[in-house]
Amino acid sequence: MDSFIDSRHAWPIGGGETGELVRRLDWSQTSLGPIESWSPHLRFEVNTLVNSPIPKVLMWGPDHVMIYNDGYIAIAGGNHPRALGGTVPGIWPEIWDWNRRVLEEGFRGTVQAFRDQPMTLMRNGVPEAVMFDLFYTPIHEVDGRVGGVLCTVLENTDRVRAQRELARSEAELRIITDAMPVLVAFLDHGHVYRFANRYYEAWFGLDPAEIVGRHARDVLGAEAYADRLPLLERALKGESVTSDGWLPHRDGGRRATEIRYIPRLSHSGMVEGIHVLVFDVDERTRTEEALRRHAEDLERSVRHRKRAEDQLRALNETLEARVVAAIDERRQAEAALAQSQKLETIGKLTGGVAHDFNNLLQVVSGNLQLLQKDIAGQERAERRIANALAGVSRGAKLASQLLAFGRRQALEPKVVNVTRFVRGMDDLLRRALGEGIEIETIFGGGLWNTFIDPTQIENALLNLAINARDAMEGQGKLTIELGNASLDDAYARANVDVSPGQYVMLAVSDTGSGMSPAVMEKVFEPFFSTKPEGKGSGLGLSMVYGFVKQSGGHVKIYSEVGHGTTIRLYLPRALEAEDVEVRIADLPVVGGAETVLVVEDDAEVRETVVEMLRDLGYRVLKAVDAQSALSVVESGVPIDLLFTDVVMPGTLKSPELARKAKERIPGLAVLFTSGYTENSIVHGGRLDPGVDLLSKPYTREALARKIRHVLANEAQRRRVAAAPPISDETLPTVDEAEDAPAPARRSFTPRTVLLVEDDELIRANSADMLQDAGHVVVEAASAEDALVALETAPIDVLVTDVNLPGMSGPQLARKARTVKPGIGVVFATGDASVPDAEGAIVLSKPYGARELDQAVCRATETSSAELS
Structure with a gap:
C-alpha cells in the first residue's frame, strides 16, 4: 500500500x-x-x-x-x-x-x-x-x-420532514376519529400500533399514548391476537378484510365486534401497514343469538310433536316461518340503520368541510367584487373578474351540494304542482340529455301537490336525468313517472327513517347498464362515482338523498346489472293550493354611515368584509372573537350594528355575545353570518324566530340590502319603545284633516288592513297604531299566512315588510293583486328602492302612527284612482 x-x-x-x-x-x-x-x-x-x-x-x-x-x-x-x-x-x-x-x-x-x-x-x-x-x-x-x-x-432531511408531516396528519386524524364511537388504529408490518384513537381508552382502559408502540398481542391478549392473526396477514398482503369476531373488554367480558382491516399502500403500491376499524355489534349479536335459540327451541318442539295432528304441525310450521321472517326483517332493518348512521356521520363531516369552504369562497368573492370597481372600463380585466366570479359561483354550488347531503341547508319550501313543474322542465331536460335519449313522461291522475323547495327539486331531477344519460352512454330511453303513493306502517318498519303517510312519487328510470349491489350500497355517499376521472364530482346523488331526507321524504333505488336503474323520490304531500313563483329584480345597493362591529375569527374573511363595508360608507370596528368583541362593546364606543359569525372560538358563543351586547347597548341591531346553517340559531333547516342571518358566501349587494333591512327594523323597534301611548289627542281632528294638505289628509272611513311583518314587536305596535286610527287589522307573520288571510277576509289595504322569510313582500303584493285587484299596497322597509313598487306606497322605517295612517289612506286613494 x-x-x-x-x-x-x-x-x-x-x-x-x-x-x-x-x-x-x-x-x-x-x-x-x-x-x-x-x-x-x-x-x-x-x-x-x-x-x-x-x-x-x-x-x-x-x-x-x-x-x-x-x-x-x-x-x-x-x-x-x-x-x-x-x-x-x-x-x-x-x-x-x-x-x-x-x-x-x-x-x-x-x-x-x-x-x-x-x-x-x-x-x-x-x-x-x-x-x-x-x-x-x-x-x-x-x-x-x-x-x-x-x-x-x-x-435525514426527507425522513424528518416525512415524520413531521405524518405527525401533522395524525393530529388531524385524531381530531376526527376521537369523536367516533369506533376503534380506529394503524398497525405496521410488525403488528405494532402506530396510531390509536380515544375510544381505545373506553374499550380497553388504556390511554392511546400507552397503546402506540405496543404489539397487538399485548393490547388484545394472546387468545384474541391468535384469532385475528390470519386476517392480519391477509391484509398485509394487500387484501381488504372484514370479519365478525370478538374482543376482550375492560369490564372483564367479551364483546362481539365487526372488524375491518384496510391495507395502506405507498405511492409505489407497497403495503405500508393496516388501518383498523372495530365496530361494537355486541347488542345486535345477543339479539340474534336469542332469536336463534328461540328458533331452535321451536324446532325441538316440532320434533317432539311429530305425531301430533296435522293442524298443530301446520301451526308450528307457520310460527317457525314467522320467526325466520322476523329475523330477516330485523337484519334488514339493522343493515338499513347502519347505512343511515354511516351517511349521517359522513354528513356531519361534509357539513364542516362546507363551512370552511364557504369562508374561503367569501374571501375570494369579496375581494373580486371590490376589485371590480378598480378595473371598471378595462374590458379584458372585467371579463376575467367575471370568469373568476363564475368560478366562485360553481364553488358555492359545490358547498351547497355538501350541505344538501348533510341535511344542513336552509330550505325555502313552497307548495308545488309536480305535473306542471316536470312539464316546465321538458325543454331543459331534452337539451341536457341530447337527441340520442328518448324521454317518456307518465302522469298519474289526480296528482297531489307537494311541499318542497322548487330550486332543489329541479336540481335533483336534472341530476337524476344526467346520471341516467351517462349510464346509457347517450343512447336509450329515460322514463319519468309521477303518481300518488301511500307508504304504510309495514313499509316504514322495513325502511329506516321513513314515516308512514301520503307522498307524491317521482320516479326516473333508464335502460342503462345498471348497478351491482356493492355499488348500490355506496351510491348515495358523497364523492363516490363510477364515472371516469374528471367526468363527475360524485355529489349529484348524495345531494338528492340529503335534500329529500331533509324535506321529510324518502329515496328508494332499484337496479340490476344489465337491466337499468329506477330511482324513486317520495315527496311529502301538501294539502294547500300551489304557490305560483314570482321572480323580482335585485334591489339597488344602498350603503350608510352607521358604525358596524365585525366579529370574525378568520383573518382573510374579516379583512374582506371590513373593506366591503367601508366601501359602502360605514364606519367599521373589528374583533377576532366574541370575548374581544364584548370588550369593544364595554369600552363605550358607539355601535349601531353587530355583524358576527355564528361559529366562533372560545367559551363565549355568538348568540350569548349578541344578548350581552344588546344589554349594554339598548337598540343595537344584530346580524349573524355563517357558512354552515346547522348551529345555535338555525334548527331543522329553518332560522330561529327573531334572528337575522346572511349566509356565506354573500355578494356585496346582498350584504348592503341585509344591513339596511336589519338597521331599519331596529330603528322601528326603538321608535316603538320611545313613542308615547297613542291617544285620540295624537290624531288630527276633522277640521285639522280638512285643512291639511292633500297628502296628509286622513280618511275616517275604517279600512280592513292586512299587516304582514315577521318581527313580533314591530307587528304588535303597528297593529295598535292602525287600530287606534280606527282601522280593522288582520295580522300575519309571513307571506304564506297572509295569502290564507286574503282568501278568508275582505282586505282593503296590504301593509307588508319587503324582506320576509320565504316569499318576499313584492311577491306577496303581486299575488294579492291577483286575488283582489283593487287592494291598496304599502311597503314598509328600510330601503326606499323597492322593485315592482308601481302603484304602491313606500313607507320608510322607522315610522310613527301618523306616517302609517297617512300611508294607508294614500294607498286606498291610489287603488281607488286606478279602478276608476
Whole structure:
C-alpha cells in the first residue's frame, strides 16, 4: 500500500469519481503537500475512504483539508468538485463556527455523534434547511498524534420532514376519529400500533399514548391476537378484510365486534401497514343469538310433536316461518340503520368541510367584487373578474351540494304542482340529455301537490336525468313517472327513517347498464362515482338523498346489472293550493354611515368584509372573537350594528355575545353570518324566530340590502319603545284633516288592513297604531299566512315588510293583486328602492302612527284612482 512510482498511475486506490480526482489533483497547492509526500497512514485512510459506499469526508491537518468519497458528492451539491482538496471554512463558511468547535474536540481525540442535527447550507447557491446524523472519529498518525478527523454523514432531511408531516396528519386524524364511537388504529408490518384513537381508552382502559408502540398481542391478549392473526396477514398482503369476531373488554367480558382491516399502500403500491376499524355489534349479536335459540327451541318442539295432528304441525310450521321472517326483517332493518348512521356521520363531516369552504369562497368573492370597481372600463380585466366570479359561483354550488347531503341547508319550501313543474322542465331536460335519449313522461291522475323547495327539486331531477344519460352512454330511453303513493306502517318498519303517510312519487328510470349491489350500497355517499376521472364530482346523488331526507321524504333505488336503474323520490304531500313563483329584480345597493362591529375569527374573511363595508360608507370596528368583541362593546364606543359569525372560538358563543351586547347597548341591531346553517340559531333547516342571518358566501349587494333591512327594523323597534301611548289627542281632528294638505289628509272611513311583518314587536305596535286610527287589522307573520288571510277576509289595504322569510313582500303584493285587484299596497322597509313598487306606497322605517295612517289612506286613494 505504501509504495508507488507515479501518483497518477500507481496510486493503490479504488475507482469512482472521487478516487480518480484524488489521483489527478495537484495536492502541492494544499497544506498536505505533494501526494508523494503523504504518509503511509494517510494513504491508507484515503484508500479506505474512497472505497466506502457510505458518505464520508476526511478533514486532514491543521487547515482541515477535505478528502471525500463518491457518497459525499450528493452532500457537497454544487460545491463539488472544488470541495475536494478545499478547506472546511473555505467551502462551508455558513457552518464553520459550529464545525470549528467540533473539529477542535476531534483533534483532541474525542469521538462525537450528533443525531438529527439541523443545519442551513449553501450547497447549491441558496439557503437550504437540512438534517444530518454526524459521526466524528479522530484519525491518528503512526506517532499517535491526531492527523485528521473522519466524518460520516447521513442525510435525514426527507425522513424528518416525512415524520413531521405524518405527525401533522395524525393530529388531524385524531381530531376526527376521537369523536367516533369506533376503534380506529394503524398497525405496521410488525403488528405494532402506530396510531390509536380515544375510544381505545373506553374499550380497553388504556390511554392511546400507552397503546402506540405496543404489539397487538399485548393490547388484545394472546387468545384474541391468535384469532385475528390470519386476517392480519391477509391484509398485509394487500387484501381488504372484514370479519365478525370478538374482543376482550375492560369490564372483564367479551364483546362481539365487526372488524375491518384496510391495507395502506405507498405511492409505489407497497403495503405500508393496516388501518383498523372495530365496530361494537355486541347488542345486535345477543339479539340474534336469542332469536336463534328461540328458533331452535321451536324446532325441538316440532320434533317432539311429530305425531301430533296435522293442524298443530301446520301451526308450528307457520310460527317457525314467522320467526325466520322476523329475523330477516330485523337484519334488514339493522343493515338499513347502519347505512343511515354511516351517511349521517359522513354528513356531519361534509357539513364542516362546507363551512370552511364557504369562508374561503367569501374571501375570494369579496375581494373580486371590490376589485371590480378598480378595473371598471378595462374590458379584458372585467371579463376575467367575471370568469373568476363564475368560478366562485360553481364553488358555492359545490358547498351547497355538501350541505344538501348533510341535511344542513336552509330550505325555502313552497307548495308545488309536480305535473306542471316536470312539464316546465321538458325543454331543459331534452337539451341536457341530447337527441340520442328518448324521454317518456307518465302522469298519474289526480296528482297531489307537494311541499318542497322548487330550486332543489329541479336540481335533483336534472341530476337524476344526467346520471341516467351517462349510464346509457347517450343512447336509450329515460322514463319519468309521477303518481300518488301511500307508504304504510309495514313499509316504514322495513325502511329506516321513513314515516308512514301520503307522498307524491317521482320516479326516473333508464335502460342503462345498471348497478351491482356493492355499488348500490355506496351510491348515495358523497364523492363516490363510477364515472371516469374528471367526468363527475360524485355529489349529484348524495345531494338528492340529503335534500329529500331533509324535506321529510324518502329515496328508494332499484337496479340490476344489465337491466337499468329506477330511482324513486317520495315527496311529502301538501294539502294547500300551489304557490305560483314570482321572480323580482335585485334591489339597488344602498350603503350608510352607521358604525358596524365585525366579529370574525378568520383573518382573510374579516379583512374582506371590513373593506366591503367601508366601501359602502360605514364606519367599521373589528374583533377576532366574541370575548374581544364584548370588550369593544364595554369600552363605550358607539355601535349601531353587530355583524358576527355564528361559529366562533372560545367559551363565549355568538348568540350569548349578541344578548350581552344588546344589554349594554339598548337598540343595537344584530346580524349573524355563517357558512354552515346547522348551529345555535338555525334548527331543522329553518332560522330561529327573531334572528337575522346572511349566509356565506354573500355578494356585496346582498350584504348592503341585509344591513339596511336589519338597521331599519331596529330603528322601528326603538321608535316603538320611545313613542308615547297613542291617544285620540295624537290624531288630527276633522277640521285639522280638512285643512291639511292633500297628502296628509286622513280618511275616517275604517279600512280592513292586512299587516304582514315577521318581527313580533314591530307587528304588535303597528297593529295598535292602525287600530287606534280606527282601522280593522288582520295580522300575519309571513307571506304564506297572509295569502290564507286574503282568501278568508275582505282586505282593503296590504301593509307588508319587503324582506320576509320565504316569499318576499313584492311577491306577496303581486299575488294579492291577483286575488283582489283593487287592494291598496304599502311597503314598509328600510330601503326606499323597492322593485315592482308601481302603484304602491313606500313607507320608510322607522315610522310613527301618523306616517302609517297617512300611508294607508294614500294607498286606498291610489287603488281607488286606478279602478276608476
